[in-house]
Amino acid sequence: MNKVKIVIAGPRGNMGKEAVKMVAKTEQFELVAVVDSKHEGMKLEDLEGFSGLGLDVPIYTDMTACFTEHNADVLIDLTAPAYGRKHMEIAFEHGVRPVVGTTGFSEEDITSLRTLAEKKGLGAIIAPNFAIGAILMMKFAQMAANYLPDVEIIERHHDRKLDAPSGTAVKTAELIAQVREAKQQGHPDEREDMAGARGADFEGMKIHSVRLPGLVAHQEVIFGGIGQTLTIRHDSIDRTSFMPGVKLAVETVLKLDTLVYGLEHIIE
């Protein structure tokens, strides 16, 4: 069986490092190159943290050059919100299927990238969260919202995170919005005496973003009903939690011919 040829963008990042290890130890995957913000022309094994892993893999700073010089089946993108869309467009131009964990996509980004994927007949996956526990948290939250429509989301992340709210919080709110009418929550006359005190608003649901050193990735979805509350909580305490989902997405994207947004469509 031919190995799946993979390029990873963002290999030195928190997620990228784990993805490199996951690909290196997966028999049917082959890491052919990486795309980084620096170190053009070097090899991955020359970088701190990668020596001794047998990673004779070239580093590119230009994704177009990378795909011109290497045949790849899949791009795993774990970079930063400013680059996710552009990287997907470059991958499509070269017939490469993107698996994207990078967050910060707008609804319009997803719609136009799906159109592009279908035009090219290529699969693509944008997964705001690869952890199975987080997917279950979102599914359970959607189920609970049928019965308890008053809900607020508190997401907590490390203080190096660029986007807020998190991709997971946005996805959770979108899934809940599929089963409940938009509604105003809290007192009709409530006011913010300090801007932002009530958090961001998604169809009446409030989303609160906490950023602190020491955190990894955590979310609580809190429902309130008469005389009761229900809290659904997920914690990623280590980034290895995301890797089985990344592996599954790579295997699945090869069989798709459209863009799938969210692993809940894959993990039934």
Ligand SMILES: NC(=O)C1=CN([C@@H]2O[C@H](COP(=O)(O)OP(=O)(O)OC[C@H]3O[C@@H](n4cnc5c(N)ncnc54)[C@H](O)[C@@H]3O)[C@@H](O)[C@H]2O)C=CC1
């Ligand atoms: N979907 C999921 O399950 C998860 C998604 N994320 C998302 O993944 C992204 C990366 O997260 P972290 O690894 O924590 O960030 P990080 O800041 O630790 O790593 C990002 C890496 O990307 C590199 N980079 C930045 N711009 C680049 C470019 N144009 N080309 C190539 N490399 C570039 C940086 O040098 C850095 O090494 C974020 O958007 C985050 O929200 C993070 C964790 C889980």
Ligand SMILES: O=C(O)C1=N[C@H](C(=O)O)C[C@H](O)C1
């Ligand atoms: O930046 C992170 O760390 C994470 N980002 C994703 C998000 O925005 O939801 C997934 C996870 O929460 C970790």
